[in-house]
Amino acid sequence: MNYFRQIYYEMKHQKMMTWVSISGTALAIFLVMAFVMVDQINSVEVAPESNRSRILIASGFHVKNQKGMDSSTSGLNLDIARRLYENLEGVEVLSYINAFNDNCDVNLPGQEIFTMAPKNVDNEFWKIYDFTFIDGRPFDEAEVKSDAKLVVLTKSAARSLFGEEKVAGREIEVDAYPYRVVGVVEDVNPLLSSSFANFYKLCNIAGIKNDDPYFGSANVVMLLKEGVSAESVKTQVENRYKMIQSEFSKEGYEAVYHGQPYTSEEVAIGGYGSNNGPDLDSHNVVQWIIYSILILLPAINLSSMTRGRLRHRVAEIGVRRAFGAKRNSIIRQILGENLIITFFGGMLGLLFSIIFVWLASNMFFSMSGALEQSLEVVNARPDLGMLFRWKNFFWALLFCFVLNVLSATVPAWRASKVEPAEALSFAR
Amino acid sequence: MAIITLKDVNKVYRTKEIETLALENVNLKIQKGEFVSIMGPSGCGKSTLLNIIGLLDVPTSGTITIMDDTTGKMNDSQLSSFRNRNIGFVFQSFHLIPSLNVAENVALPLAYRSGVSAKERHEKVAEVLTRLGLSHRMRHFPGQLSGGQCQRVAIARAIIGDPQIVLADEPTGNLDSKMGQEVMDILHQLNKEDGRTIVMVTHNESQARMTDRIVRFFDGRQVE
């Protein structure tokens, strides 16, 4: 309580110095939180990817010539995909997606043509992602078996084509073939790249391109059972790699395992499509180095601010010591008071960083070229709900705490060390 | 019985250029319940003496015994709680904490004493402020009070922890004579009614003559 009093007093009587401290803290937290949020956007759990932590994705395959230098990574061949990923223990749902996802021309017969980004999915897909259906329903198993020409539209695709949303049962043309709409779903934020599309086209696995013995266009998405670790699934997949290796060896090739299937974080930091897997550990090390620098540098500056503010309070500290305050209660008090300033500045900084990341999202998030040319609704901007997260709040609190300890401990310790008599002789 | 005993106390201040002998071979006994005035010209070491008695500073050599405790071997934390329990301070410039209101300033010594509940603290604050005629000023801030009121708040703070010893360094130095007389009356009351031992530095002969004993200093030495 008295801590707040003190800060209120300082705000009134040492305006300049207090506000410099607050803005310095705000700036520090702003910077570090912008970095945190841009990095964390790939693990935010929002619909339709509410189960992100339980979703694993496999899409690439790396084959190496055992003799020569020849080494290549490309999309997964369907047969290999099935041998590697079907019937794994701990997997609740497995879905195949045709990664051959070029933009399509979509229109009503004889009307304006829109360029839209499709996703070619089966019936299982809808069990992994929690889409919100505004109208109709997802594909069912029988429809997928019979390879029916069906689509699920997003709300904005439906609006562009029909001018309305409830269009289940209506007919459209996709690349000049007739399709029927079975459902309409809420739009998906394009940053949720494994579920985003303008519309979803029914895909029977027979339609997945396999023009090569090793490579193809199969993507595998799986939802793990509650409580199953990604590691346990990866271990099983690694063993399956060993099993197919014997066939590959006969032909002088090696199937190189890179830790598939990948979590959303691993997918986000890339590495698929190259001959190396994603290295989450070194990514995290780099992130933490950045965070440390972004906290350490302002802490040094803020520490001189804290010292400046304390200079006005030497006599007060002397009085407290005279009446029985121990050194560590002085230190505790100064840290406590400073924490209020840090939190205040920190929350301002967090707010700014959310607004900034949201407004300047095109600086941080990019869409693949194809998506950029698709429907005008595509905009790589996170929803505010993806940024206003408890997690971000807790990160900011943590950074505030560290910033406070770093910037106030030394000044507080010094202030507590002044002999009471000497402190008291300081004229105010 | 002596409550404060100084034996062969020397205090030397060393700065880069000069060495000041602020106290030279001071031997002083103050009896329990005594009201002692310290007098002497400016710079003769009066404040230094009070700081050393109050355990705010350590002598360069010599020993200080307060209430049978030799203080020389106490560590910082022990000194702090000893001050908290046994010594109250009144300063010339009041030294109230500007960000705290009257009640909070007065409560300060109890805030640093373990085992005092918030309720007890409030009751004690009300009690001492009533005694000093300031109960209606509890929520005021030091900046809103006159000098005399400030010094009364400071006295309330000095006695709230019920210390046996009160040390006052020129307590009326910043006050006009009427307010100064008020403060002197209060100090005498603390001495007579509560039996507290009071050591006061003053430049005022007539104030000093009202006390039990006058100790005079000149150039760091006790001359009387």
Ligand SMILES: Nc1ncnc2c1ncn2[C@@H]1O[C@H](COP(=O)(O)OP(=O)(O)O)[C@@H](O)[C@H]1O
């Ligand atoms: N912290 C200090 N450093 C150096 N010299 C000091 C210090 N405090 C007091 N002195 C010197 O010690 C002497 C006694 O000072 P002080 O006790 O304050 O005198 P008084 O209170 O009698 O006016 C003076 O010469 C003063 O300049």
Ligand SMILES: [Mg+2]
């Ligand atoms: Mg003095």
